[in-house]
Amino acid sequence: MHFVSSRPCITTNLNKNGRIINLRFHFVILLSFLITINLLAQFREWKNYTDMKNVRKVFVFGDTIVAGTEGGIFIFYPNEKRFQKILKTEGLFDVDVKSMTVTANKNIIIGFGNGVIDILSYSPKDYNVKHIFDIQNSPEPDKTINFLKAYGDTLFIGTNFGLLTYRISRQEFIDTYRRIFPDVERIKVFDAQILNDTIYIATSEGIGKGYQFSQILVSPAGWKTIRVSGGIRSIGILNNKIYAGNINGLFLLDGDNVTKVSSIPVNLIYNAGDSILISTGREIFSYRNDQLQMITRLASGDVNDISIWSDKIVAGISSSGVGIFENGEWKFYYPDGPNGNQFSNMAIDANGNLWVASSKFLGKGLYRFQPEVSGSEGRWKNFTKEQFSRMSNDCYRVRIGKNYVWVGTWGGGLIKIDKNDSLKFFSKNEGIMGVTEDTNFVVITDIAEQGDLVWILNYKPRNANIIYLMRNDSLIYSFVNAYNPSYYLNTQLEIDEKGKKWIVSEHGYIFVFDDNGTIFDKSDDKWIAISRADGLNGNPTVIKFDNRGDLWVGTTYGLNIIVDLDEPLKAGSIRSVFALRDFYINDIAIDGANNKWVATKNGVWVLSPDGTNVIAQYDASNSPILSDDVKSIAFDLNSGVVYFGTDKGLTSLKTEFGKPAENFTTMKIYPNPFHPEKDLNVVIDGLVANSTIKIFTISGDLVKTIITPGGKTGIWDGKNEKGQYVPTGIYIIIAYNEDGTQVGIGKIAILRD
Structure with missing residues (x-):
């Protein structure tokens, strides 16, 4: 059987800076915003950041180690201790590498869980990636790719529905072998080896073998099958004999029979010349001359794959990157990055550092990203329970205060971080009540500063105190939900300009708590509740004040705007945003031009300040965003960089x-001078709101007029009004505000090749 793709292979070319040359971005736009869309398309500068410690596949050629991870591919040069990352911004279709192989001509072939295969040709200066969609576009319900192996010009692809062959040079599929065992319609294939023109495959039912060039392998008649209880996970070759392994042990294939050699559980077998190396998980064994010997045992993590470099064992480790075993010791290598790939909540401090709370379940702690340190792509610092014994890795919320960073955890209470990265913890022992099931399990879902007071939102407390008030690290007051004390499943807290507290609740409400400026006098407190009955599109999920003071409300079924914060229940106060009707809203960020960046389960939508127009839309199919389900957004107003967390x-x-x-x-x-043949755009930074830019020749002739989108930055592509690149020379750039009362003047040199 041949797969016929409904879309052809797509090739993405990139330069040495990883800039995508022909990746297309499909924007949902209105014609009135065409200029803004063109600016977005021209100005884009995308970057990916992932955790690469979970190495699933590892290959060695020469003095180069290639690692396929759940966060993309990295190439490690062990003699130089240098890394090279390859991610979506470098042309990969995805970053969650499930399988990988390297061909004789050093092409890297990658398989993903959705069935897409990438063929990557690379050099130290550029990349070329071919995306193969045939398996993804097939009618198969499970498209998982379990392994890839290249023998000459033939690529063997093991899937959960059979074995496929692919001609690399012609970029076409040859055959699909599903019914290897006659009574199994679709068989899972995990590994393959070729010995003396016979192909041996490890399957969920056992071992299949057949003549490599037989025309009848497409039917069960072409295969000899040997059933093995528990199936076979991996196959190796030693002294012209076939060895196979599964959770029950290591087996020798003798004709059509299997003989158990050892009872050790086998995850994988690696051919190492005069021996085979066997991974059981944390252990690596060597099998030679009918003798099994343990070589090493990891303290943590599992061995996912094995290779050899300079007579040393190289392993892909599930939690420590690439491990190199030398002189009885492991050394581990992986690129700098976050401690995990979960980015559920983010905030940016005054210095432009990005702080990330990983996740409330199976979290990886707290991460901090410092962009572009000393000319590098940035530096990561991770805060985890392994470093701080009182810390919970299940971090839910991060907030930036005047002097501290505050972190709410799911079960570990509240964390305060000072400028020296010292941590202070507040939980049950400090007086914060835990959840009803376990009062030691303290869940803090949000934190807000108001002067010298810190408001702490407590989730599901046994004593119903949903808010604690803290001053100078001491709890001084607490509040129940006076609207209904049993409504204590609350997730977000925002304070408006008049000091009212707006609280998002999982009970389907936004609660508004007004203490009337008398915090310690509860007699004049007012609580109101806003729900779908009052005009919200769905249950609230997130709230955000914009630059005008309006409250944007994300719900399970779209967006609302509350325009009257004093009387939110008054008729006409709550408005619907039609553009994202029926979308589940995860997060909202506001940029310097008051545009709304909205994270949904279907990508990111950029809305005009009033929400009536869609400026742009990004998802995993039309941009380097790593998943359609964008969990969080943070916008750096100083740099203009927006971050998308998934x-x-x-x-x-x-x-x-x-x-x-x-x-x-x-x-x-900048850049100045500007080289049109290699530079993307001229950037004019430091503009006032709603600037207009005019470009003149040195003799005063008008070259181009640019209407900026309203923020601090504008761009010029080096072309005149006719769309032609201007000649080499000096050009004057004049920027001015809406009424012409402010003017900025600069000049730039254009150098044409």
Whole structure:
């Protein structure tokens, strides 16, 4: 059987900086916003950030180690201790590598869980990636790729529905072998080896073998099958004999029979010349001359794959990257990155550092990203329970205060972090009540500063105190939900300009708590509740105040705007945003031009300030975002960089929507000089709100007029009004505000090849 793809192979070419040359972005737009869309498309600068410690596949050629991980591919040069990352921004279709192989001409072939295969040709300077969609587009219900192996020009592909062969040079599938065992319609194939023109495959039913060039392998008649209880996970070759392994042991294939050699559980077998190396999980054994010997045992993590470099064992480890075993010791290598790929909540401090709470379940702690340190792509620092014994890795919320970073955890209470990265913990022992089932399990879902007071939102407390008030690290007051004390499943807290507290509840409400400026006098407190009955599209999930003071409400079925914060229940106060009707909203961020960046389960939508128009839309299919289900968004108003958090990692996008400058005194123009043949755009940074830019020749002739989107940055592509690149020379750039009372002037050199 041949697969016929409904879309052809797609090739993505990239330069040495990882800039995508022909990746297409399909924007949902209105014609009135066409200029903004073009600016977004031209200005894009995408980056991916992932945890690469879970190495699933590892290959060695020469002095190069290639690692396939759940966060993409990295190439490790052990003699230089240098890493090279390959992610979606470098052209990969995905980053969650399930299988991988390297061909004789050093092409890297990658398989993903959705059936897509990438063929990557690379050099130190550029990449070329071919995406193969045939398996993904097939009618098979389970498209998982279990293994890839290249023998000459033939690629063997093991899947959960059979074995496939692919001609690499012609970029076409040859055959699909499903019914290897006659009574099994679709068989799972986990490994393959070829010995003396016979192909041996490890399957969920046992071992299958057949003549490699037989025309009848497409039917069960072409295969000789040997059933093995528990199936076979891996196959190896030693002294022209076939060895196979599963959870029950290591077996020798003798003709059509199998003989158990050892009872050790076998995860994989690696051919190592005069021996085979066997991974049982944490242990690696050597089998030679009918003798089994344990070589090493990991303290943590599992061995996912094995290779050899300079007579040393190289292993892909589930939690420690690439391990190199030398002189009886392991050394582990992986690129700098976050401690995990979960990015459920994010915040940016005054220095532009990104703080990340990983996840409330199976979390990986807290991460901090410091962008572009000393010319590098940035630096990560991770805070985990392994470093701080009182810390919970299940971090739910991170907030930036005046002097501290606050972290709410799912079960470990509250964390305060000072400028020296010292941590202080507040939980049951400090007076915060835990959940009804276990009062030692303290869940803090949000934190907000108000002057010298810290408001702490407590989830599901046994004593019903949903809010604690803290000053100078001491709890001084607490509040129940006076609207209904049993409504204590609350997840977000925001404070408006008048001091009212807006609380998102899992009970389907937004609660508004007004203490009337008398915090310690509860007699004049007011509580109201806003729900679907009052005009919300669905149950609230997230709230965000925009630059005008309106409250944007994300719900399970779209967006609302509350425009009257004093009387939110008044008729007309709650408005619906039609553009995202029926979308599940995960998060909202506001940029410097008051545009709304909305994270949904279907990607990210950028809305105009009033929400009436869609400026852009990004998802995993039209951008380097790593998943359609975007959990969190954070916008750096100073740099104009927006971050998209998913459960597969982080993506950033450089935009022109940073907070506008107060005046033009800080206006910068770069790169200067500008080379149209190699530079993407001229960037004019430091603009005031809603600037217009005019480009003139040195003799005063108008070259181009640019209407900016309203933020701190504008761009020029080096072309005139006719769309032609301007000649080499000096050009004057003049920027001015809406009424012409503020003007900025600069100049730039254009150098044509």
